[in-house]
Amino acid sequence: MNQFDPTRPSTPSNGEPSPGTGRAGAHAGLGRPRPEATPVGATAAPHRVPSAAPAPGEVERLVGGWHHDPHGVLGAHPTPEGLAVRVLRPLAERVVVETPAGRFQLSHLQDGLFTGLLPLPGDAAGSTGYRLRVSYDGTEHVQEDGYRFLPTLTEQDLHLIGEGRHEQLWRALGSQVRTVDGVAGTGFAVWAPNASGVRVIADFNGWNGIAHPMRSLGSSGVWELFVPGVGEGALYKYEIATRDGRMLQKADPLARSAEIPPATASVVHVSSHTWHDQEWLERRAGLTAHDHPMSVYEVHLASWRPGLTYRELAAELPGYVRDLGFTHVELMPVMEHPFGGSWGYQVSGFYAPTARLGSPDDFRHLVDALHQHGIGVIVDWVPAHFPKDDFALARFDGEPLYEPADPNRAEHPDWGTLEFDYGRTEVRNFLVANAVYWAEEFHVDGLRVDAVASMLYLDYSREHGQWSPNEHGGRENWDAVRFLQEMNATVYRRCPGVVTVAEESTAWDGVTRATDVDNHGRGGLGFGLKWNMGWMHDSLEYIQHEPIHRKYHHDEMTFSMVYAYSENYVLPISHDEVVHGKGSLVSKMPGDWWQQRANVRAYLGYMWAHPGKQLLFMGQEFAQGAEWDHETGPQWWLLEPEWPAAADHRGVQDLVRDLNRVYQDCPALWQRDTDPTGFSWLDGHAAEDNLFSFVRYDRAGRPLVCVSNLSPVVRTDYRVGLPPTGPDARWLEVLNTDAEAYGGSGVGNPDPVKADPTPWNGQPTSTELTLPPLATIWLTPA
Template structure:
C-alpha cells in the first residue's frame, strides 16, 4: 500500500521553488484524501507546477462539463485545489491559460496513470499493491555488484509475446529468464508514450507506466514477481528529450517551461523532439524526482539512461549555426553535466545497490567515475559492440586479416566500467538480426552466433542481450509482432538457446568470469596476434586466483592440435565448446581432459594441444579436485 501523502506545505513549496524536492510526486499530481467514500472530506487534491500561467482549471468526468479553478500558492508556481467526491479511476486534464493568453488542455505532468491514446487523459490512481520483496531489496543494498555476475535480458514488453499484459508477462518472462540463466531483465521504456513505434523513447508521462499493458499495480506485480524469482529489473529511462504533443509538456504554461527557451538548444533535429532545459533547477528536479519515483514506487533495481551522448554535447546532430556554445565557448552542455551528476549522487545516496547505466557513445572522460566524472555505475561499450559485430559479420576467410577488430577494444576495456550490449539498436533499421548478420549457410550462421555469444560472455564486462538473440531470431525485430519461437523446433536454434543457458550458468558459477569483470587484473592475453591462424586467446582471472582460458577461432577451418599457452601444467577441462553437438554443432570437441605439459608457449610456462572448431570458441579451466 502506498503511504498517503499530504498536499504541498510551506517546506514543500520552498523546496519546489529551489528545485530541491526529490520526492516531488508526493505533493504534485492527483492524490486521494480522506476516508470513507460518503465522507464529504473524501476526494482528490490536484496540484500542478505552472509558474507563468494566468489561470489553471481541472476538468474531468467528475466536473460534469464545467471546470474547477485551482488557486495559486504564493511564490511557488504551484496551483492546487481539493475536489470532494472524486475517486480512483477518474479521468482529468488541466486547462491552462498561458502567459500568451491562450488556453491549452494539458495532461498532468505528474500523473500516476493515463488513458491510452487517443484519449490522453490523466487518471487518478492510488496504489493498492503490497510488496513481497523486502529481502531482495535488503540483499541488493548489501551486494558488491561490481564483483557479481550481471547478465541482462533486454525486453520490449509489448512484443516479447504480443497480447500479454504485465501480470501475464510476469510469469512467462520469469520462467524464460530463469531457464536461460539471466540475472536481470531490462525493459525498454514502459513510461507512458502515445506512439508505439517510438518503442517508448518519446515519453509524455514521466511518472506513469504505459496503459497498453495494464495498470501501474500490474507493473508493480511484474517487478515483485521477478524479484521473487531471483531476477533483477532495470528500466530504460529517457531524460534527454520529449515529444512536441500539444497536450503534453511542450509550452506547458504558454512559455518554454520544460524545454529550453532558445530554439538552438530546445529543438532536437534528429528526433523532431524537444530537449529539456537542464539549466532550470525545477526541470532538473522534475527529472530527478521521476528517476527516484521509478526506484521507490516500482522497486526498479536500476535505470538505463537513454541517449546520454545527446545530452552532453550542444552540437549533437546539429550543423554549424544550429547550436549555441556554452559560456566558455565549448560544445559541452554544462547544465546537463550538472544534472547527470546530481542524478547519480541522489540515486546512490537514497538507494544503495541501485544501478545507473549510461548509453554513451563517445570518449567523454569519467562517465563511470564519481571523482570529477559523471558518476554512473556502468556504461554501454559501444566501441566494443561495433568492432565485434563488424568482425563477426565478415565472411569466414576474411576474418584472419581483421583480427585487430577483436583486439583493439582491450586498450580501453577498463577505462570505464562497461556493459557489453548486444542491444535492440543492433537488430533494427535494416541491420538484420544477429543471426542474419552472420555469414554463410544456416549451419555457418548458427556456429558464428554461438561463437559470438561465447566470446562476449568470456570478454571482460557485464553482459546484455536483446530478446531473440538467445535462440537466433532470424527476422529483424519488429515491435508489431512476437518473437518467432517456432524456430526452437529447429536443432540449430534450440542449440543456441541451450548454449545461452550454459553460458549464463558458467558465468554465475565461475569466479574467473565475474569477480574481476571490471578491473585489469581479471584479463590477460595469451596471444593477440597469431598471423598464421588468426586465433585469439586470453585468460580470465578470478579474485580467488581461479583462471579460465578462452580460445577463439573465428576462421573457416577446424584446427587440429592447436597449441595454446597456459599458466600451469596438468589436467585442464573443456567446460565449453561452441561446436558441441548438444548446441547444434559438428562435434569438434576435446572430450575428457586436456593435458598441459611443461612446454613454454606464447609466453606461458606450459601449453596444451587442443582441437579448435571452425568459427568456434573453447573455454578451459584447470581440472582440480572438488
C-alpha cells in the same frame, strides 16, 4: 463565456487590492461586501440570505479561467456583517449552505456564481463547518466545498520545490488522494509558472472546469486545488489560460497513471499492491554490479508475447528468463508514450507506466514476480528529450517551460522532439525525482539512461550556426553534466543496490567515475556502468566479414582491451542492432545456415568471456532470422517441434542457457570485470589463424581460459599457453560452442588435457588443443 483579456488590470476596478495568494487566500476577505435586502424565509425552509457580491470583475475572471486566487473569492469569508459564502456551480438550480446553525439558501448572482451573506459570526460556522446542498434537475446533492480548505502542499514542499530538492516530488505534485479535516477527496497540484489561470477539467465535472479553478501558490509557480469526493480512477487534465489568451488542455506531468492511448487524460491512482520482495531488496542492498554476475535479457514488453498484459507477462516472462539463466531483464521504456512505434522512447508520461498493458499496480506485480524468481529489473529511462504532442510537456503553460527558450537548444534534430532545460531548477528536480520514483515506487534495480551523448554536447547532430557554445566557448552542456551528476548521486544515496547505466557513444571522460572530485580535480558523471558501443560496433564489423578476410580486421576484436578498464562496461547486443535493415544477429553472419549459426555461437562465447557485463536482445537467444518487428515480436514458432529447423534454433538457445550457467559458476568471468589484473591476453595477434586466446582470473587467482577459433577449419594439436596451476595440472573444457547439443560438429576436447612445462604465449606451461571450427571453448583447471 468571457474571453481572456491580457490587458485586464490585476486589481478590481473599485481600487480594492486583489485577493491574497497562498495559504492566506482561504480566509482572505474581499473588502466590505454589499448586502442586498432579501427577505429571510421560514425556519422550516432554508433561509434566503442577502447576496455577498464579489468586487467588480471577479466573476468574469473566475468564469473566464484566469483568476489566480479563486479561494480568495469562493468559499466562506468572515466579515463584520456576517459570513460571506460564494459557490461556483454552473447549471445548478439551487445552492443551500448547511451549517450547525441552520440552512441558508444562496442567491444566484451570475454565470453559476451563488452568493450569500449568512447572519453568522465568523467563528460560529467558520470556513470549516458547513456543507453544500446543490440541486440539479430537481435532484439535491450533498457536497463539501473544496474552497474552504487550506493548501494541501506544505510550506516545506514549496520550499523544496523552489530549491529544486524535492526528491519525492510525486508526493507533492500531481493528484493525491487524501483526507483533509475528515473529508476524503483528491488534491491536485501542477507547476505552471507562466499561466494566468489553471483549472481542473475532468470526468467528474463533465470536462468543464468552470467550477474547479485552482489557486496560485505564489512564486513557487504551483497551482493547487483540493476536490472533495474525488478518488481513485477519476480522469482529469489541466486547463491552462496562457498569457497570450489561449486555453490549453494538458495531461498532468506528475500523473502516476494515464488513459490507454490514443486517449490522453490522466488518471487518479492509489497503489494497493503488497510487495513480496523484501528479501530481494535486502540482499540487493549489499551488492554492487561491478563484481557480481550480470547478464541481461533486453525485452520490449509489448511485443515479447504480443497481447499479454503486465500480469500475464508476470506468469510467463520470469520463468523463461530464469530458465535461460539471465540475472536481469532490461525493459525498453515502460513510461507512457503516445506513439507505439517509438517503442517508448518518446515519453509523454514520465511517472506513469503505459496503460497499454495494465495499471501501475499490474506493473508492480510484474516487477515483484521477477524479483521472486531472482531476476533484477532494469528499465530504460529517457531524460534526453520528449515529444511535441499538444497534450503533454511541450510549451506546457503556453511558453517554453520544460524545454529551453532558445529554439536551437530546444529542438532535438534527430527525432523531431524537444530537449529538457537542464539548467532550470524545477526541470532538473522533475527528472531527478523521476529517477528516484522508479526505484522507490516500483522497486526497479537499475536505470539505463538513453541517449546520454545527445545531452552532453551542445552541438550534437547540429551544423555550424545551429548551436551556441557554453560560457567557456566549448561544446559541453554543463547543465546536463550537473543534472546527470545530481541524478546519479541521488539515486545511489537513496536506493541501495540500484545501478545506473549510461548509453553513451562518445569518449567522454569519466562516465562511470564518481561525482566526487578526485585528486586531479575531476568529477565524473557518476554512472555505475556504461554501454560499450565501441566493442559492439567493432566486434559486429569483424564477425560479418567472411573468415578469409577476417585477418585484415583482427584489431577490431582486440582494440576493446586497450580501453576496457577506462570505464565499467556492459557489452550490448541491443534492439538497435537488429532493426532498420541491420538484420538479426544470425543474419549478419557470413556463410550458409550452418556457418551462420556457428558464427553466432562462437561470437556469444567470446562475448560472455570478454570483460564486462552482457546484454542480449530478445529473439537473438534462439537465432531468429528476421529483424525485430515491434508489432509481432520474436518468432517463437521457430522453436516449435513441427518447424523443420526447430532443433537448430533450440541449439543456440541451449548454448545461451549454458553460457549463463557456466558464467555464474565461474567468478573469473565477473569478479574482476573492472580490474585490469583480472585479464591477460594469451595470444591477441594470431590474425592469420583468426584466433583469439586470453585468460580471466577471479580474486583468488583461479583462471578461466577462452580460445576462439573464428575460421571454418579444425585446428588440431594447436598449442596454447596456460597459466600455472600446480604440478600435474589438468584442464577441463567446460564450454564448447561447437558441441553437437548446440547444433555444432562435436569437435573438441572431451577429456581433460594435461599442461606440460613447455613455455608458450608468455606462460610457463601449455598444452595442445583441438580447436573446433567457428567456435569458442572455455577451459578451467580440473
